[in-house]
Amino acid sequence: MLAQERRLAAIAAASAAAFRHSDYHQVRAEDVAERVRLPRGGEKDTGRSAVWLYNEVRSRRVLVALAAKHAFDEFTSGENAPEPVASMLGAAESVAAALRRIARFHQVERFLLAQVRLGIGDISTSEKRPSAAQTPPVWLTGTYGSAAAAGWEGRVTAYAEYLAPRLDQAARAVAVPPESWAKTSAERLSELAFRAMSDDADAPADRQAEGLAAYWLARDLIPLTGEWADRLHAAERTAELVEKIGPNGRSRANALLVVFQVLLDSSPLLARAAEVGAELIPLLAGSPADGVSLCDVTSRRGLALLRLGDTAAARGCFEESRRIAEKLPDSADPASLVARAEHNLAELLVDEGHAERGRAILADVAERRSAGVPQTGAGPAWRRHTLTRQALARATTRAGRVVDGVSLAEATLTDREDRLGQDNVNTASARVTLAEALLAAAHPAQARHHLTEAMRLRSLYLPGEGYWPQYDLVRLAEIELHAGFPAQTVRLLDDATVTTTWFAERVSPRLHEEAVLIRSLGLTASGEALTALSDLAELPQTKAVLRAQATARLTVGDPASAARVLDALTPDESAPEQAETLLIRARVAAALGREAAAEEACQSVLALAGDQIDATHPTVLGARLGLALQRVRSDRAAEVGELLAPLLDRRALAHGKPALGDGHPLLAEAMALAARAGSPPTRTPEDQLWENF
Structure with missing residues (x-):
């Protein structure tokens, strides 16, 4: 503890002792000073x-503020963290419980707090003089320093230190509060609680606490999260009320259905949505009249589970929704619901790495759904x-058919722009899919353009x-990585919500792990491979993580260890994954001096x-570049031109773009290697800056 904090703590104890036993106007400065106990040299102090x-x-305002702080700290000492x-109701109740504790303190220390109430507004005669100094005193930020500074301003923040961690935990039920948000909020609530409970000492403590907690929700928490939190709170209160009234499965199901819809449609809380869906499904399953609702809830819960990364549970939900749909009457349009289940199962296959199978199913569903549009x-x-067309574009891209993927994504975007307009959130969603396809097709600059435009719209x-x-944000970081700006990748993800434990617990552990993986790749490319390895060790050891570990170990100069990591990969990879693994194997073999093995892998x-x-495909072009490098090292430069030709070819492919986008690192490396081999790419008049002529 700093010296000033020790002095203020001693003054706080002395002030509390004085005001506990005497009226405010009867306590003199000397009465407090003689109670101060501070060690002086080797002897025990006897006062100041x-x-x-x-x-x-x-100021006497500071004295009473410190007295309240000391007394409350004594009252709450030893309490658990x-x-x-996990819910808005839980957040409101936890804050109300903390305020009830403060109300109990007001009952126990009623006399002391009456003196604090008198003294906190006291202005001394010296302060009223025109010659009084205008610069307020300065206390260092600390437990008692903050209380003293607030007391000087006429505020009581004695409860802020107790409230802050409780407000932080309450806020984390629905959001990640910014730094110092909880402290600021706690100081404001502390002052309000003191005024309310001191000015109306006979009010019911429970009602006061609940009213102040409701004010805190409206004043601080909802502005932090957005209006969806208010809707969620109302839905949760309705569900709670229905449960209290009595056992009625129909009413309970209706109330939970609203909670489920708010969670999925407005909030980020996917994990909670999946839990509410699990509670809701048995309630709906008991009534044949709820067949369509049951099918919808089961399907939407599967989507939440898919984004959480629980593919097994998601598959169970999608298959169950298909079984439910098949039993529905014709009036419920079962064919459409069956197609939805098949669409979702296909997307699940794509996420599991079976993009080609998922692509085939989506193509079939898209053809069926096109009838009558x-x-x-x-x-x-x-x-x-x-x-379905959008999902088909994603599946085609993931299957390694990047040219077709770009074409499909562009067609989907154009269609949505025509029907919805450019500033529609679903148009923005199609634009994100196009950005992903362009990134996979080695056009990161165009991908960045489309993604940032979509991000602007989706943020609204x-x-x-x-x-x-x-x-x-994760996709933008990935674009920067592939564009050759790994430091920007790291900067984007360093302070992002997606890399926090809150996001992993409440929103999506799968996306959190993907963000950490991409950040680790950025660290590796930025020369911080050891840090990357430390982060990668904390992740589930998936194929993508193992490939990233091998790359990091190769970067730190340990190709033998990288080779052992690659040996742990199972052979059941998709074609794009196989190509990526083989390319890393080639680089590892080259680093080990095994040129034949490197050649074979490429x-x-x-x-x-x-x-x-x-x-x-960029991975195929990367293998061509690797072979060209081998040819240069082995004095076979004559073969370099043929190997690099697809990389340097600037003619448009079926999607209207060359194989590599302008500024892509592979293109720059290929041009440099071609020049080194004595066959630089030819320059046409269109490649030169006309203004110079």
Whole structure:
């Protein structure tokens, strides 16, 4: 403890002792000063002078503020740290419980706090003089320093230190509070609680606490999160009231259905939505009249589980929704609901790494859903069809067919712009899919343009801590990594919500792990591979994580260890994953001096091209660059031109773009290597700056 804090703590104890036993106007500065106990040299102190006390506190307001702080700290000493809460009701109750504790303190220390109430507004005669100094005294920030500074201003923040961690935990039920938010909020609530409970000492303590907690929700928490938190609180209160009234499964199901919809439609809380869905499904399953609602809830819970990363549970939900849909009457349009389940199962396959299988199913669903879609308008039939087309574009890209993926994504975006306009959130969603396709097709600059435009729009409609805004941020970080700016990748993710434990627990552990993985790749490319390895060790050891570990170990100069990591990879990879693993194996083999093994790995990548992935896929082009480097090292420069030709070719492919986007690192490396091999790419008049002529 700092010296000033020790002095203020001693003054606080002395002040509390004085005001506990005497009226405010009867307590003199000398009465407090003589009670101060501070070690002086080797002897026990026997008190201080009134002048010394005045120099420390400068005002009787500070004395009473410190007295309240000391008394409350004594009252709450030994209490446990606050427990995490999981709902808006839990947040309100935890804050109300803390305020009830403060109300109990007001009952126990009624006399002392009456003196504090009198003294906190006291202005001394010296302060009223025109010649009085205008500069307030300065106390260092600390337990008692903060209380003293607030007391000088006429505020009582004695309860702030107790409230702050409880408000922080309450806020974390629905959001990640910024730094110092809880402290500021606690100081404001402390002052309000003191005024309310001191001015109306006979009011029911429970009602006071609940009223102040409701004010805190409206004043601090809802502005932090957005209006969706208010809707969620209302829905939770309704569900609680229904449960208290009596056992009625129908009413309970209706109330929980509203909670479920608010959680999925407005909030970032996917984990909680999945829990509420699990509670809701048995309530709906008991009534045949609820078949459509049961199918919808089961399907939407599966989507939440998919984004959480629980693919097994998600598959169970999607398959169950299909079984429910197949039993529905024709009036419920079961064919559409079955197609939705198949669409979701196909997206699940894509996420599990079976993109080709998922792509085939989505193509079939898209064809069925295209029947009867009008040429204009945004009706349900078109909505279902465009969602499947968007998923098909993603699956095609993930399957390694990047040229077709870009074409499909562009067509989907154009269709949505025509029907919805450019400033629609669902148009922005299609733009994100196009950005992903462009990134996979080695056009990071164009991908960045589309993604940032989509992020601007989505931020207007979706909570910033939610899955999709954070998904966009992770994609932007990935774009910067592939564009050759790994430091920017690290900067984007360093303070992002997606990398926090709160996001991993409440929103999506899967997206959190992906963000940490991409940040680790950025660290590796930035020369901080050891830090990256430390972060990667904390993640589940998936194939992508193992590949990242191998790359990091290769970067730190340990190719033998990298080779052992790659050996742990199972052979059941998709074609794009196989190509990526083979390319890393080639680099590891080259670092170990095994040129034949490196050549074989690169040739294996080229063998995948055409039949399984695009010949112009960036990984295939990376293998060509690796082979060209080998040719240069082995004095076979004559073969370099043929190997680099697809990389340097600037002719447009079927998607209207060259194989590599302008500024792509692979293109820059290929041009430099071609010049080194004595066959630099030819420059046309269109490649030169015309203003110079």
